[in-house]
Amino acid sequence: MNPETVQTIIDDLGALLLFTMILIIAARQISHAIHAVAAQSLLIAIAGAVLATATGNEDLWVIAGVTLAIKAIVLPWVLHWVVRRLNVRREIEPVIAISATLALAVAVVVMAFHLSASLGPVRQAITGNALPVGIALTLLGVLVMATRMTALTQMVGLFASENGIFFTAMAVTQGMPLIIEIGVILDVILAALVMTIMVLRVRSTVDADIADLDRLRG
Amino acid sequence: MARTLLWVLPLIPTITALLMLTTRARRILSAIDVGSSAVLFALTLVLAREVATGGPQALGVLRVDDLGLVFLLLLVVLTLAVSIYTVGWLRQAVEVGNMKAEHLRSYFALMHAFVATIVVTVLADNLGVLWIAMEGTTITSAVLIGYHGHQHGLEAAWKYIIVTTIGISFGLFGTVLVYAAATGVMGGAGAMNWSAIMKIAPMLDPGIVRIGFVFVMVGYGTKAGLAPMHLWLPDAHSQAPTPVSALLSGILIKCALLAIIRFQAIAAAACGPAFPAEVLLVFGLISIVVATPFILVQQDIKRLLGYSSIEHVGIIALGLGFSGSVGTYGALLHVVNHGVTKALAFFAAGTAIARYGSRDIHVIRGLFAVAPIGATLLMLAALSLAAVAPFSIFVSELTVLRAGIGRGHWVAIAIFLVMVVVIFAGLLHHVGAMVFGEPTAAAGRQAEAWSPLFGMLMLAAMIVLFGLTIPASFGGLLQRATEVVVG
Numbered sequence: 001m002n003p004e005t006v007q008t009i010i011d012d013l014g015a016l017l018l019f020t021m022i023l024i025i026a027a028r029q030i031s032h033a034i035h036a037v038a039a040q041s042l043l044i045a046i047a048g049a050v051l052a053t054a055t056g057n058e059d060l061w062v063i064a065g066v067t068l069a070i071k072a073i074v075l076p077w078v079l080h081w082v083v084r085r086l087n088v089r090r091e092i093e094p095v096i097a098i099s100a101t102l103a104l105a106v107a108v109v110v111m112a113f114h115l116s117a118s119l120g121p122v123r124q125a126i127t128g129n130a131l132p133v134g135i136a137l138t139l140l141g142v143l144v145m146a147t148r149m150t151a152l153t154q155m156v157g158l159f160a161s162e163n164g165i166f167f168t169a170m171a172v173t174q175g176m177p178l179i180i181e182i183g184v185i186l187d188v189i190l191a192a193l194v195m196t197i198m199v200l201r202v203r204s205t206v207d208a209d210i211a212d213l214d215r216l217r218g
Numbered sequence: 219m220a221r222t223l224l225w226v227l228p229l230i231p232t233i234t235a236l237l238m239l240t241t242r243a244r245r246i247l248s249a250i251d252v253g254s255s256a257v258l259f260a261l262t263l264v265l266a267r268e269v270a271t272g273g274p275q276a277l278g279v280l281r282v283d284d285l286g287l288v289f290l291l292l293l294v295v296l297t298l299a300v301s302i303y304t305v306g307w308l309r310q311a312v313e314v315g316n317m318k319a320e321h322l323r324s325y326f327a328l329m330h331a332f333v334a335t336i337v338v339t340v341l342a343d344n345l346g347v348l349w350i351a352m353e354g355t356t357i358t359s360a361v362l363i364g365y366h367g368h369q370h371g372l373e374a375a376w377k378y379i380i381v382t383t384i385g386i387s388f389g390l391f392g393t394v395l396v397y398a399a400a401t402g403v404m405g406g407a408g409a410m411n412w413s414a415i416m417k418i419a420p421m422l423d424p425g426i427v428r429i430g431f432v433f434v435m436v437g438y439g440t441k442a443g444l445a446p447m448h449l450w451l452p453d454a455h456s457q458a459p460t461p462v463s464a465l466l467s468g469i470l471i472k473c474a475l476l477a478i479i480r481f482q483a484i485a486a487a488a489c490g491p492a493f494p495a496e497v498l499l500v501f502g503l504i505s506i507v508v509a510t511p512f513i514l515v516q517q518d519i520k521r522l523l524g525y526s527s528i529e530h531v532g533i534i535a536l537g538l539g540f541s542g543s544v545g546t547y548g549a550l551l552h553v554v555n556h557g558v559t560k561a562l563a564f565f566a567a568g569t570a571i572a573r574y575g576s577r578d579i580h581v582i583r584g585l586f587a588v589a590p591i592g593a594t595l596l597m598l599a600a601l602s603l604a605a606v607a608p609f610s611i612f613v614s615e616l617t618v619l620r621a622g623i624g625r626g627h628w629v630a631i632a633i634f635l636v637m638v639v640v641i642f643a644g645l646l647h648h649v650g651a652m653v654f655g656e657p658t659a660a661a662g663r664q665a666e667a668w669s670p671l672f673g674m675l676m677l678a679a680m681i682v683l684f685g686l687t688i689p690a691s692f693g694g695l696l697q698r699a700t701e702v703v704v705g
Contacts, residue, residue, distance in 0.1 A: 118425075119425045119426060119429075138387065138391055141384075141387075157384075158380070158383060158387075161384060161387050162387055164391075165387060165390050165394060168394055168395075169394045169397075172394065172395075172398040173397055173398045173401050174406070176394065177406075179346075180344070180346030180347070180350065180410065183346065183350035184346070184349070184350060184390065186350075187350055187354065187357070190354075191353065191356070191357055191383055194361060194379065195376075198360075198364065198372055198375060201367075201372060202369065202372050202373075202376075206369050208369075210373065213370075213376070215370055216373055216374060216452075216453045216456075216457070
């Protein structure tokens with residue numbers, strides 16, 4: 001593949017990534033948000049495979065495979081399992097209206113592109129629009145976490161945010177060293193595990209959503 | 219020898235953590251705990267001696283230099299004190315049912331896993347490994363914060379794991395950007411190693427490093443408890459078991475500062491020292507100002523100490539922001555002094571809480587009448603935290619102040635001084651009311667146990683010593699660590 005084709009594919013994938021992010025923000029049911037974040041992880045894996053073919057960097061194949069297995073299949077499956085297990089009655093519970101969150105999201109995307117454009121010549125050295133897309137995804141993940149009151153939605157936001165970092169790492173540097181990427185994914189799995197246990201534990205003792213507890217103040 | 223120690227040091231707490239799972243007896247668990255911490259302490263002293271004579275040592279992704287050594291020494295002093303304190307604290311906590319005897323082994327295993335991740339954080343040369351270890355500290359300590367298993371503990375643990383995980387995602391993003399800048403100059407191999415990046419730092423693209431540093435500052439700043447990203451800190455510090463609170467405040471938030479210092483050095487070389495210094499100055503001042511009102515109105519002794527940590531982290535950031543050799547030296551000294559003092563404060567508060575069965579400042583009254591030694595130690599810690607001479611924190615705050623005057627940051631100094639005076643009054647008002655006066659009906663009359671006292675006296679001796687004079691060997695180490703940062 002010639003560099004321009006790669007650039008076009010990565011740009012297209014970036015656009016799709018932003019689209020899945022919008023789906024997560026606009027989702028009114030938790031299961032929709034989980035599907036969207038799974039699709040997003042799948043796109044990251046595809047981006048990894050494309051870059052692996054283009055650069056001949058075999059580590060990227062491993063990273064793409066692990067991303068596909070863990071973030072596109074296993075973690076969403078665990079989240080779905082928790083949703084069924086908790087028998088979630090309350091769905092997304094936004095702190096501010098979803099339409100307002102979407103407006104904020106647009107502002108964040110514009111800001112991310114503006115910030116990257118200010119870098120000038122440096123940006124030319126970096127694959128296409130990967131940097132602004134990565135920044136936007138990372139920040140939008142935080143936005144989801146800040147504006148949703150349920151633990152599971154906050155976890156979806158966290159995964160989306162980390163997808164943004166992985167995408168940037170792939171596109172900007174042909175991936176971090178393999179050992180580091182594996183370590184990061186391991187941390188994500190462990191964190192998800194601990195969070196899931198906490199969510200289930202609170203639900204079993206006080207029948208409340210852990211993210212909704214607000215007794216600690218001042 | 220020194221290279222062997224580099225991989226042996228993280229291995230000791232890891233093996234100890236596994237060993238803890240083999241027994242349920244409290245006495246044996248405590249013995250392993252103290253023994254392992256003592257071994258870690260002794261080996262770190264050996265390593266310090268090797269580095270003092272042979273310079274920095276590297277082994278793969280791990281590396282020890284004078285800067286890391288300052289944090290490593292603080293860590294091993296605190297873990298030893300925590301282990302000794304835990305012996306008596308645990309006996310009491312099991313008796314009143316705060317800790318369940320059958321779950322103790324998982325508590326100790328998690329504690330040592332937590333220490334292992336901190337050791338790797340301090341020794342990491344590879345910035346990716348630094349991040350992975352830092353997230354490791356979040357995961358292990360989150361479980362420890364919610365360890366009591368009640369609703370409030372779990373709420374604090376959830377807030378902690380969500381806020382710091384998302385925070386240090388930003389740190390990873392910043393790391394990726396700096397790595398991208400470094401690969402542009404030197405190619406992929408070794409471009410994530412801090413020591414390698416420092417060699418080529420002046421050639422890095424300033425634009426990308428600047429954005430990277432801001433992400434790192436917000437990211438690791440969250441973990442360090444800098445305002446306005448501090449929201450998790452008071453909850454986590456107040457809900458965690460006391461030995462965990464001491465480690466969180468004493469060393470964990472300092473490790474995040476170590477990460478910030480590493481990136482500050484890179485950013486200072488790539489885009490001039492003024493930019494990272496200004497960012498640190500702003501976050502430092504915000505933290506000091508935000509913490510002050512909460513210290514004044516606080517009812518919960520452990521939350522009070524949590525907010526005080528935000529203030530002191532702010533002072534460290536301020537010292538780094540004043541930069542130059544005086545500011546950096548003052549900041550590093552403050553890292554050590556605050557770590558030791560805050561651990562003592564949490565210990566003393568923990569024994570008082572156990573005696574009165576409450577964390578409420580209005581319930582803990584007349585401590586001196588029922589527990590004179592514990593009350594004296596609590597007062598000593600509070601005096602040092604309020605920067606009263608001749609205790610250790612007074613010396614480091616004075617050094618930070620001197621750096622600010624030398625640089626002519628008059629506005630920052632004015633804000634700093636006003637807040638320190640207000641906090642002085644608030645802190646001593648709260649602690650004075652707890653220590654003096656008539657004991658309330660809730661006060662337990664039992665004699666003071668030796669084990670918590672011994673752990674506390676060890677730290678108190680350091681506070682007094684560092685207030686009077688800094689030992690020459692340690693002063694030399696701090697000086698060399700300062701040179702690592704400012705070049």
